Amino acid sequence: MNKYSKAKIKSNVSLKEDIYLITLETSSTQQAKPGQFYILRPDVRLDPFLGRPLSVFEREDNVLKFLYRIKGKGTKLLSNLNEGDLIQITGPLGKGYPLPKDEFIVIAGGIGLASVYYLIKSFPKKAHLFYGVRNKEELLFYDLLKEFSKELCVATECGSLGYQGVVTEVFSQKGLQLNLPIYACGPMIMIKEIGRIIEGKEIPCYVAVEERMACGVGACLGCVIPTNQGFKRVCTEGPVFDIKELIL
Amino acid sequence: MKPNLKVKIRDLEFKNPVITASGTFGYGLEYSQFVDLNRLGGIVVKGLSLYPKEGNPPPRIYETPCGMINSIGLQNIGYEVFIKEKLPVLKKFDTNVIVNFFGENLSEYIEIALKLDSTDGIHALEMNVSCPNKNSEWRQMGIDPKLLAQAVKEVRKRISKPLIIKLSPQVTDISLMAKICEEEGADAVSLINTIPAMVIDIKTRRSLIGTLTGGLSGPAIRPVALRAVWEVAKAVNIPVIGMGGITSAEDALQFIIAGATLVAVGTANFINPITTIEVIEGIEKFLVEETIEDIKELIGKLNE
C-alpha cells in the first residue's frame, strides 16, 4: 500500500518562464504507465487545500518527474519548493494510454507535452510527433524529442520555428494520411479540432483530459465530464478517453 | 495499557469511534488501496437512492481557503447496483457498513429504508434529511421541524436497524432538530452536513460551480461544526456523530470532548487518504498519554 507516500525533491527548476520541471526521489515501488497521474501536495498547510494532479512526465528507478505550468495558487506554491523538501504524493492514479502496438501519432499542444512525453520516450522511434507551441521560446526538449520520435513536426503560431500555424493544421496536412492511432493532449480547442478532422474516419484517437479533482480515486464524483455514456470520472475512468466518447 | 475505544449506537458496537463521512469515501472500496478497511469503526457510503442519479452538471468542485465547495447533486449508482456490485465486497471487511440514503419524497425515503433494513450486511442506516427534489414539499424536511418529525417517525416505525439522522446546519437551532429526532425514535444524530456557499470568477462574473452554489466542507467549517455538536450533545441523550473538517486526532478529540460519541472523517480523505488511520492511532495515543482507560470517559467532558 505505498500508493501514498512522501517523496524528496531532488530539483525543481524553471525551464521557461512559468514552466517548471520537478524531480522527486521516491521509495515507492509503484510503476507508472504513460498517461497516469499523481496528486502532489506540498506540505501540511491547509491553504491551498487540495493537492494538484500532474501527469507523469518520466518514471525511472526511484525517480519521478513532472512538468507543470504555474496556473494558480497550488502550482505557484509548488514552484517555490526547494531541493530537499518533502512532498506528499498519491499515485499512480487513473488509466493511462492504451499502449501502442507499433507506430503512432502524437499531437501535443503546449504544456500538454507533459502527458505524452513519457509515452514517446517509452516507445522510441515509433511516434510521429506534432507539437504545437505559441512561439519557439515555449518549445521544450527539442533535442530529446527529436531523438525519441520517428518524426517531429513543430508548429508555432507566429512561425518563429517550424510550421507557422496551429498544430492541427500541420497534422491534417502531414499526419492524417498515415492512418495511425492518435494520442493527444492539449487545450480543449485543439481536442475539438482533432475531433472535427477525424470525424467519420476509423482512426482510434485517445485524448488526455484535465479537470479539477479532489480525491483522485473515484470517490468524490467531483471530476466528472459529460460523455456519450453519461458522466464519467476523469480521475478513474480517464484521464485518457477515446475521443468518440467525449461530448466536444 | 490498551485503552478501550469501543463505542455503541444502541446495540451496534463500533471497534473504535472513527467512521467516514458520506460522499467522501465512495463505497469504501476506492480507499482500500490505501487503508486497511478492517481497522475502521465503520464506513458510511455515498448517499444512496432507490434509482441511480446522474447528479449535477460540472464544474462540481472548487477549492476555497482551507476547504472546498461541492455540488455533486447526490450522484449515485442506486440501490440495485449497490447491492449487486458493492455490498458483496464491503461485507468481506470486518467493519460496520452504514448506508446513507435519501429520496425524492417521503414515500421514496420509506421505500429505500425498508429495502436497506431487510438487506444483510448493512449494519445501520443514515438518513440524509437534505431532500434534493425542488418540487417536493419534503425538500424542507431538513429545516422544518414538523416535516422532520413526521419523516423520522414514518421511517422509524418501519425499520429495525439503528437509524441515524444526518442533520443540516441550515437551521437556527440545530439542537431543537436533534431533539425532535430523538423524540421520534432515532438512535443517533450525525452532524454537520455541508454549509451552503459560493465562489465567483470576477473576470467572467460567473460562479465557479455549475449549479451556482454548493456546500462548503473541510477545516474551514470545523469551528462551526464543533459548536453545533456541543449544542446538540447537551440537548439529547442519544449518541452524536460529529463531523466537519476533521483532519487529525486532535481535531477529532475536540469533537469527542464536545460530546461526540463517534467522529467522521470527510473531506480530509481527499488531501490525505490515510487520515482515518492516523486519527484512530492518534486518539489511542492520546488516551494512553492521558491515562484514560476508556474513550467513554472523555465523551462530553468539556470543563465548563
Ligand SMILES: Cc1cc2nc3c(=O)[nH]c(=O)nc-3n(C[C@H](O)[C@H](O)[C@H](O)COP(=O)(O)O)c2cc1C
Ligand atoms: C464531495 C462531497 C460529497 C458529499 N456527499 C454527501 C452525501 O451523499 N450524503 C451526505 O449525507 N453527506 C454528504 N457530504 C457531506 C459530508 O458527509 C460531511 O457531512 C461534510 O462534508 C462535513 O464534513 P467534512 O468537512 O469532514 O467533509 C458530502 C461532502 C462532500 C465534500
Ligand code: FES
Ligand atoms: S477527483 Fe474525486 S472522483 Fe475524481
